[in-house]
Amino acid sequence: MPIRVGRWHARRLFVAGFVILAVSPAFSVAQKAVLPPLTPDACDAHCAEAMSNHRNSREELLTLFTIAPSSDQAASLQRLNRFFGVSGPGEINQGNKEMASHLITKQECLKGLEGVVLQTPEQKSACGGAEMMVPIFDAAKHQSPKFCIDIFEFPNKPCELPVVWSPPTETAVICASQGKRLCDQNEWNLACRADPKGGPDWAYAYGNELDITICNTNKPHRRTNGRSCNARSARDAWNTCSTQSEPSGSFPKCRSRFGVYDQSGNVAEVMTRRDANSGKVSQLKGSAWFYKEVARAPGFPQTKPPRETYPDTCNYDPRWHVEPMSNAGHINYHLGFRCCKSIE
Numbered sequence: 620m621p622i623r624v625g626r627w628h629a630r631r632l633f634v635a636g637f638v639i640l641a642v643s644p645a646f647s648v649a650q651k652a653v654l655p656p657l658t659p660d661a662c663d664a665h666c667a668e669a670m671s672n673h674r675n676s677r678e679e680l681l682t683l684f685t686i687a688p689s690s691d692q693a694a695s696l697q698r699l700n701r702f703f704g705v706s707g708p709g710e711i712n713q714g715n716k717e718m719a720s721h722l723i724t725k726q727e728c729l730k731g732l733e734g735v736v737l738q739t740p741e742q743k744s745a746c747g748g749a750e751m752m753v754p755i756f757d758a759a760k761h762q763s764p765k766f767c768i769d770i771f772e773f774p775n776k777p778c779e780l781p782v783v784w785s786p787p788t789e790t791a792v793i794c795a796s797q798g799k800r801l802c803d804q805n806e807w808n809l810a811c812r813a814d815p816k817g818g819p820d821w822a823y824a825y826g827n828e829l830d831i832t833i834c835n836t837n838k839p840h841r842r843t844n845g846r847s848c849n850a851r852s853a854r855d856a857w858n859t860c861s862t863q864s865e866p867s868g869s870f871p872k873c874r875s876r877f878g879v880y881d882q883s884g885n886v887a888e889v890m891t892r893r894d895a896n897s898g899k900v901s902q903l904k905g906s907a908w909f910y911k912e913v914a915r916a917p918g919f920p921q922t923k924p925p926r927e928t929y930p931d932t933c934n935y936d937p938r939w940h941v942e943p944m945s946n947a948g949h950i951n952y953h954l955g956f957r958c959c960k961s962i963e
């Protein structure tokens with residue numbers, strides 16, 4: 620059944636979800652970072668080049684992906700036209716460009732991926748010809764692939780900036796327009812921890828020891844124009860919180876053994892979870908660029924006084940902003956998504 624959600628609907632739901640927002644570890648961190656504000660005067664040539672990767676309009680955002688031939692092209696385009704835009708937090712974009720900070724240029728990112736085989740012909744074939752997807756399976760259980768997952772955060776293009784401000788209901792529609800669907804948490808976890816060669820699972824996509832320098836997880840929230848990030852409402856967050864994502868794939872070692880990038884860090888990700896009581900619900904997980912502020916290795920003793928910290932292991936199961944997928948509207952400046960696809 621098609622999911623119908625309008626922009627007004629998503630905004631209303633953000634307010635409904637705001638009570639939950641207040642207890643999210645992601646928003647309860649102390650904002651101690653003191654970095655220079657990003658203004659045109661302070662942005663040197665390198666900075667300007669990195670920022671040029673940030674799309675300026677709905678039209679530019681819509682060039683980042685194509686609608687699958689299997690979808691109703693006209694209907695999909697009509698809906699996606701409503702979803703994307705750069706005017707505020709009620710639209711999907713790459714963050715408020717006035718506040719955003721990206722430090723790695725597209726060329727630098729592409730340089731880091733030189734010589735890397737992102738997707739083999741066999742993987743592409745297993746995924747029904749889909750670009751930039753890899754099949755996932757539990758080799759230790761001799762399981763054949765049942766699904767494929769996007770190699771990068773949406774728009775699943777190497778060295779493009781991921782989108783944020785995407786409510787789960789709309790992410791599901793967007794994935795459907797790609798001939799895909801949102802990933803289930805169990806699928807995302809397996810793609811993160813497992814070894815296609817049948818070796819032991821890892822705690823993190825990149826290994827068993829926490830290292831916040833491997834992925835885009837080592838940045839504090841930056842102050843913008845002298846102000847700290849204030850996420851008390853979507854509009855406040857839009858006006859004060861810097862989206863500090865980097866082009867997808869900028870951290871070459873931030874890659875699972877299946878070849879999936881940025882499962883730790885960059886932007887947190889929307890997925891789904893089957894709940895015994897509520898059915899299919901939205902599940903938000905994966906850390907974002909500011910994870911250093913809330914990082915906690917498994918078993919590491921709690922700080923005194925306790926502050927909100929959390930592990931970022933593949934199997935970590937947070938329950939942030941859980942909403943029925945039929946009516947899930949939580950959005951914020953550090954939340955994106957990636958898509959999966961069942962293998963027929």
Ligand SMILES: [Ca+2]
Nearest residue numbers: 881882884886
């Ligand atoms: Ca991520």
